[in-house]
Amino acid sequence: MNDVPHPSSILDDRVHQKARLGILALSSEAKAVEFGYILKTLELTSGNLARHLDVLEKAELITIKKGFVGKRPRSWISLTTAGRDALASEIRALRAIVDRVERANSLTSGDD
Amino acid sequence: MNDVPHPSSILDDRVHQKARLGILALSSEAKAVEFGYILKTLELTSGNLARHLDVLEKAELITIKKGFVGKRPRSWISLTTAGRDALASEIRALRAIVDRVERANSLTSGDD
Numbered sequence: 001m002n003d004v005p006h007p008s009s010i011l012d013d014r015v016h017q018k019a020r021l022g023i024l025a026l027s028s029e030a031k032a033v034e035f036g037y038i039l040k041t042l043e044l045t046s047g048n049l050a051r052h053l054d055v056l057e058k059a060e061l062i063t064i065k066k067g068f069v070g071k072r073p074r075s076w077i078s079l080t081t082a083g084r085d086a087l088a089s090e091i092r093a094l095r096a097i098v099d100r101v102e103r104a105n106s107l108t109s110g111d112d
Numbered sequence: 113m114n115d116v117p118h119p120s121s122i123l124d125d126r127v128h129q130k131a132r133l134g135i136l137a138l139s140s141e142a143k144a145v146e147f148g149y150i151l152k153t154l155e156l157t158s159g160n161l162a163r164h165l166d167v168l169e170k171a172e173l174i175t176i177k178k179g180f181v182g183k184r185p186r187s188w189i190s191l192t193t194a195g196r197d198a199l200a201s202e203i204r205a206l207r208a209i210v211d212r213v214e215r216a217n218s219l220t221s222g223d224d
Contacts, residue, residue: 008130008133009153009155018120018123022120025120025209025213028216029216041116041118094210097133
């Protein structure tokens with residue numbers, strides 16, 4: 001134990017929230033990621049995904065480009081530089097949390 | 113890219129929420145952790161911490177024991193077995209997310 005702030009205290013709720021963390025993480029894997037791919041990989045409903053994309057777009061962490069494949073409308077999601085930086089900060093904080101919990105416990109090597 | 117579910121999709125919001133993750137992580141470091149210590153280490157307000165403790169207690173992830181040090185009331189927070197298991201699952205999922213993002217990117221080694 002010590003009294004320095006725990007690494008969870010620096011997490012940003014815009015980025016840490018489960019669905020948004022998934023969206024940002026997936027979007028970091030390619031220049032642009034298609035809406036339907038995110039939908040399937042994160043197991044979200046369309047409405048729920050749209051709502052979280054809206055939060056991320058308003059926070060200027062992603063851009064959304066709309067277009068067509070044949071006659072079908074498609075949306076491609078890309079990280080902005082701010083989005084990439086925000087994800088990097090989140091990942092650093094998560095690693096610090098994981099390392100600290102694992103150091104203090106044998107949690108993940110147990111027989112649960 | 114692949115179409116298997118992203119590790120973020122298995123996160124449990126009761127455990128993943130920033131303050132609650134901090135509470136569970138700190139509580140895993142000792143048999144019991146005092147309210148004031150959590151308050152200071154997570155940089156929360158009393159009301160906010162009390163609200164999150166209530167969520168975790170109702171979910172049976174922690175127990176809260178009230179007592180006194182001299183005349184001062186004190187609360188000690190302990191993980192239940194279910195709480196310890198839930199934290200272990202969260203930590204495993206976070207490690208999978210971190211590993212996947214770091215594999216796909218040079219995010220955390222960049223010059224940001």
